[in-house]
Amino acid sequence: MENSNNVEKLHTDLMTVNMGPQHPATHGVLRVEIKTDSEIVAEATPYLGYLHRCMEKHCEHLDYRGVIPFVDRMDYLAAMNMELGYSMAVEKMLGTEVPERAEYIRVIVSELQRIASHLMFFGTYAIDLGAFTPFLYAFQDREEILRLFEELSGARLLYNYFWIGGVWNDINDDQLRRIAQFCDKMEENVKKYHDLVGMNKIFRDRTANVGVISEEMAYQYGASGPVLRGSGIDWDLRKKRPYSIYEKFDFNTVVGKGEMGTLGDCWDRYYVRVFEIFESIKILRQALEGIEEGPVMGKVPKIIKVPEGEIYLRTECPRGELGYHLVSDGGKTPYRLKVKSSCFTHTSMLGELGKGQMIADFVATIGSIDIVLGEVDR
Template sequence: MENSNNVEKLHTDLMTVNMGPQHPATHGVLRVEIKTDSEIVAEATPYLGYLHRCMEKHCEHLDYRGIIPFVDRMDYLASMNMEMGYSLAVEKMLGTEVPERAEYIRVLVSELQRVASHLMFFGTYAIDLGAFTPFLYAFQDREEILRLFEELSGARLLYNYIWIGGVWNDINDEQLRRIAKFCDKMEESLKKYHDLVGMNAIFIDRTKNVGVISEEMAYQYGATGPVLRGSGIDWDLRKKMPYGIYDKFDFDTVVGKGEMGTVGDCWDRYQVRVLEIFESLKIIRQVLDGIEEGPIIGKVPKIIKVPEGEIYVRTECPRGELGYHLTSDGGKNPYRLKVKSSCFTHTSMLGELGKGQMIADFVATIGSIDIVLGEVDR
């Protein structure tokens, strides 16, 4: 196009900017190399490996019980769910039967962990978009869950609570009553928080039609969990392929409907996570009704030797699907433990999502897929 003052003809280069590894918006040590054209992202390439701890290799030299503290450290915001998947894998290979009470406690703690993890998302996402208060509200409620976990297992973050064959400590009636009380309180305050953040005009403007993951794109990249459901696909492992005793419970799968804009935008993913907390609370209430007295750990040999073979177990974690591929040669240590992480898959979407976005929208997009770098790098 001809322009009188020739501004259009001026040669402009793309500028390369590193976002991270130490950047408050990248949720850990993710480095995204962005080629910027003024405020617009022309190209975004995520670089990984800043939190790589050789976890899979370490596991080849550890006994089966000693691996549990290591899988804790993958997704440190959802340690219970990490342990659950690993324990299920080893139990299936061993053929161990888990007592009924232990199964109930497992579901209870992993749903509580899901609530805690989604609360963390809620708080940090609001911070990413410039609101500080919701973060404090979310942490106040998350703290109650962590306190309960500390009483149960002894640690606040890295529990080592779900063991092969059951759980470590028993839960008492006083704690169960406290959880029931927490559920009521949480439900009430979450509606308030959703009004405060999700229905806020600024928040909606920042997130609607931003970072749209279409149904097709979600399938092609292999997205799982809330990211997949946010794109309008009804897929929840707890419902479709129940593990543990999830088939006993009645709950709904939350899918994004594009209420504020397009299906699969940031707002949809935010909404899926918030509404999932309500579903988790529903499950927790059913657990509290159904839990009965009994043993909490099944018969497991003192030195665990898993028979030769391999298995792939997948579970639904707060951030998506977590798969353990366990190969055993019959010894005391696993031959190989491969972890399929959902966060890794979601990080790979960043390149395509970022193209053509404003930088501020790119921050909103990174926040909305909710990655934990510990799980990406392992």
């Protein structure tokens, strides 16, 4: 009797643990302050800003062409997609027509970048959950894409390849042939990878029914991209508000179905990303067929002066919707360039998602949202 009374008098308290800023599972320099009740997260607060460069302020002092290298450095794993949105926003304000061939090259390059980015997710997510080998497989394939980009633009990560009015450099037939070969190989490989990782018992146990985002919550937090589609919402900007030449292509939107557990769990988000690779391959094949000879640069004035006004333009990036809100006063530099970053909005969900999870599951949740801190902090 005495003993049990003593146990009741024992005092327990929440412990505050810092996860990050230097932590392999936070994918960069994110710090999450976690209040833990033994292994359970009682409260999680994300702290941002470790990579803050105030790129929006820099852009106010740069001419319109000079902004492109800066937008590269936001989401450094999908730099081509970042450039696409910005150059399209400026072109729309200027009324520039982009030549057909340039549009095709833009679609080919940004779909390749999407594949590279999803491969990166696939590899790092497996590492988060304790499997190392998939990372090496993913990097092998990503390497081929990066080599191609290096030939095209001269850089492996931050390209400055999309210019206002078109693209910097033409693509040659040999490169197009290699992309076609890559598509065939990739299709086989992704099937293999999905069987190896996605259907793995341990992987399924770690991700199914973990970090569930309901439809209501996805809308409330403004989620987009694979996170939104993972919750079972059929929304893809390339389909619903086609930009560039996406209306020419026939492809499907991958939507989570809750196959392994609840709709909107980590496995569904994994599933959406991996199966989007197949859709990107579909688009690539059609684009390779449709591309024709022609110029790759439209007519753009030497000094770009965007007429007074504003525009909000969003594109579908690998991590979600990217929006550029460009306000111009008619001068040589943007008056204000606001970037809507999907990673930033997704990070705001972490507090609510983390509550009540095991710490190991919280790591799986952060990984499944797939944030790049360069885009969160800008």
